[in-house]
Amino acid sequence: MVLSRSCRVWGRFVAVVLSLGISARAAEFAGGTGEPNDPYQIATVAQLVSLGSDPNLLDKHFVLIADIDLDPNLPGGRVFTQAVIAAEVHSTRHGDIVYRQITAFDGSLDGNGHVVKNLVIDAAADRDVGLFEIVGTSGRVQNLGLENVCIKGTSIAGGLAAYNMGIVLGCHISARVSGGSVGGLIGHNYTHPK
Numbered sequence: 001m002v003l004s005r006s007c008r009v010w011g012r013f014v015a016v017v018l019s020l021g022i023s024a025r026a027a028e029f030a031g032g033t034g035e036p037n038d039p040y041q042i043a044t045v046a047q048l049v050s051l052g053s054d055p056n057l058l059d060k061h062f063v064l065i066a067d068i069d070l071d072p073n074l075p076g077g078r079v080f081t082q083a084v085i086a087a088e089v090h091s092t093r094h095g096d097i098v099y100r101q102i103t104a105f106d107g108s109l110d111g112n113g114h115v116v117k118n119l120v121i122d123a124a125a126d127r128d129v130g131l132f133e134i135v136g137t138s139g140r141v142q143n144l145g146l147e148n149v150c151i152k153g154t155s156i157a158g159g160l161a162a163y164n165m166g167i168v169l170g171c172h173i174s175a176r177v178s179g180g181s182v183g184g185l186i187g188h189n190y191t192h193p194k
Contacts, residue, residue: 034060039110041065045076048116051085051105058086060107064114064144071118080121083133083162104136104165111144111171119149119159128162129153129179130187139166146173146185153179158187165190 030041039061042048048068051057072079086105116131123129129151135141141160149159156162157179160171164186173185181187 030065032061032063034062034107036061036108039063039108042068044068045070049084052083052087055103058103058105058107059138061109062107063110064112064116067114068116069118070116070120072120080119080129081123082127083121083129083131084119085132086135087133104134104139105132105141106136106138106166108140108142109144110142113143113145115145115147117147117149119146119151121151121153123151123153123157123179127153128156128187130158130161132161134163135161135166135168137165139164140169141166141171142169144171146171146175149173149175149177151175151177151179153177153182153187155180156187157181158183158185160185162187163190164188 029047030043032038032040034040034057040047040057040063042062042064043066045068048070051062071077086103119131121129128134131146132141144160146159151157151159153162157177158164159173159175159177160168168186171185175184177184177187179187183189
């Protein structure tokens with residue numbers, strides 16, 4: 001796969017592209033129980049990515065305790081082909097209608113002033129992409145920075161989330177985002193009465 005000039009990371013080509021769809025076990029976290037007063041602590045790439053590999057984690061609570069570098073040129077790095085967290089589980093087509101099974105992120109993620117950097121997503125057709133695909137109505141993401149993010153989607157795309165129905169506070173981004181309907185931080189933001 002050859003990325004466009006706008007998505008090359010430090011001028012190098014990515015030789016191997018791995019899909020997040022590969023089944024993986026959740027990484028052991030750096031601490032915590034996942035409860036609101038004792039969130040799971042995320043210190044590594046594997047720990048962050050594990051949120052997307054285990055749907056049982058999507059209603060838990062997390063805090064970053066280090067910056068996370070998702071550079072695909074680093075050992076073990078990858079170009080993601082879908083959202084990293086709360087991505088589509090599977091889709092089925094019936095005639096012209098596509099039914100998608102997606103579980104939203106309804107937990108909390110406190111970036112604690114840390115950044116996730118060098119995220120690259122190059123999505124296939126009909127994908128809504130971002131670090132999260134959907135932050136659900138009970139979801140909360142706060143105090144998180146995203147730096148040097150490159151997202152290429154074909155539908156809804158945003159650096160932090162394709163869709164937000166929850167609460168996003170104190171987050172910032174530097175990104176290149178392209179797709180059918182895009183936003184720098186959030187692709188499509190829904191509001192709901194409290």
